[in-house]
Amino acid sequence: EPITLTVGALSVVGGAVYYGLQCYFQECCFQNGAINSTALELDFDSNIFGQHLAKRVILKGVTGFMKNKHPKKPLTLSFHGWTGTGKNYISQLLARNIYGHGTESQFVHQFVATLHFPHASQIDKYKDQLQAWIKGNVSNCERSIFIFDEVDKMHPGLIDAIKPFLDYYEQLEGISYRKCIFIFLSNAGGEIISKLALDFWKNGKKREDINLFEVEHQLSLAAFNNKDSGFWHSGLIDKNLIDFFVPFLPLEFQHVKMCVRAELRQRGYEVDEEIVTKVAKEMTYFPKDENVFSVKGCKVVSTKLEYYL
Ligand SMILES: Nc1ncnc2c1ncn2[C@@H]1O[C@H](COP(=O)(O)OP(=O)(O)OP(=O)(O)O)[C@@H](O)[C@H]1O
Known part of the structure; x- marks a missing residue:
């Protein structure tokens, strides 16, 4: 019937407009799952340096996961690497591309x-709190992102905990966790990654040729066997619940x-190559004799730059 059809169509459009307006004034849980992969790639390429493996894995992993309307489990990414190499930064960029805030x-x-x-004495309390936090947040939004x-x-x-x-559960106590993203950040495995990067450098090979699969396997083993990794003998690794072990190379x-x-650009200054070189030279590099990698990555760059502005 034309009238019923028209009323139906109008209510759908009205609903969409209402939802759109509501989400304009107040943040909404990301429902449709689509993510602009081109924008994400551009954001990564213009802001993250020296991390070809991490950029590629995260981009592919996240866009593939978000496209899938019926994932069988949440996406779990474990970022490993030396301090100041961009683990937090890339997580922020990723979060920003999913939720504007x-x-x-x-x-x-x-x-x-x-x-x-x-x-350490309150571990049982923390376990309960952590579970309650996650459960509460996911019952509010199934596309929640958790960064540890x-x-x-x-x-x-x-x-x-x-x-x-x-895990692969469809639901737990009426809540599905399958559309969440869990990101774990750690310095564990930093030595393995640095050694590999140094070997490449010593052999005159390009770091861009470092193969993900050889690092990934070593990282998962190191995380499982290292008492100080946070994943020591963890069921998360044992049961293959981490989808990607992402290496961050030393810079x-x-x-x-x-x-x-x-x-400099971010702060609205012209790029002055003299300042650029001076700041970069102020950083400490390792190993001692070769001085190849920055000990603090890019972490204190902004503080060091203050001195020259
Ligand atoms: N690969 C990179 N490309 C561009 N900027 C970077 C990169 N790594 C670090 N930075 C800069 O350094 C700052 C600190 O980096 P970030 O907090 O991401 O390091 P991290 O790897 O999480 O270190 P930590 O292990 O100590 O937490 C960032 O905010 C960013 O400005």
Whole structure:
């Protein structure tokens, strides 16, 4: 019937407009799952330096996952690498491409081991709190993002409290966790990655030729066998619940210079190559004799730059 059809169509359009307006004034849980992969790639390429493996894995992993309307489990990414190599930064960019407010979004949740779980004696309390937090947030939005920083400083066993949420269950107590994204950040495995990058450098090979699969396997083994990784003997690894072990390579002099340029542009200054080189030279590099990789990555670049502005 034309009238019924028209009324039906109008109510659908009206509903969409209402939803759109509502989400304009107030943040909405990401429902449709689509993500602009081109924008994400562009954001990564213009802001993240020296991390070809991490960029590629995260881009492919996240866009593939978001496209899938019926994922069988949540996406779990474990970022490993030296300090200041971009683990937090790339997580922020990713969050921003899913929720405009980024890590400020009410649907993006960050846990910092030394801040939220400081006392080993209270591990049972933390386990209960963590489960309740996750359950509460996912019942509010099935596309929630959880970022765990300093996983290597978490007490052994604590991370396993979230194991049920990462598994293949359709629902747990009426809640589905399958559309969530869990990101774990840690310095564990940094030595393995640095050694590999140094071997490449010593052999005159390009770091871009480092193969993901050889690093990934070594990282998962190191995380499982290392008492200080946060994943020591963890069921998350044992049961293959981590989808991607993502290596962050140590940054070289040329990457530090790129960070300085980016910082200058971000603050609205013209890029002055003299300043760029001076700041990059102020950083400490390792190993001692070769001086190839920045000890603090790009972490203190912005502070060092202050001195020259
Ligand atoms: N690969 C990179 N490309 C561009 N900028 C970077 C990169 N790595 C780090 N930075 C800059 O350094 C700052 C600190 O990096 P970030 O917090 O992401 O390091 P991290 O790997 O999480 O370190 P940590 O393990 O100590 O937490 C970033 O905010 C960014 O400005």
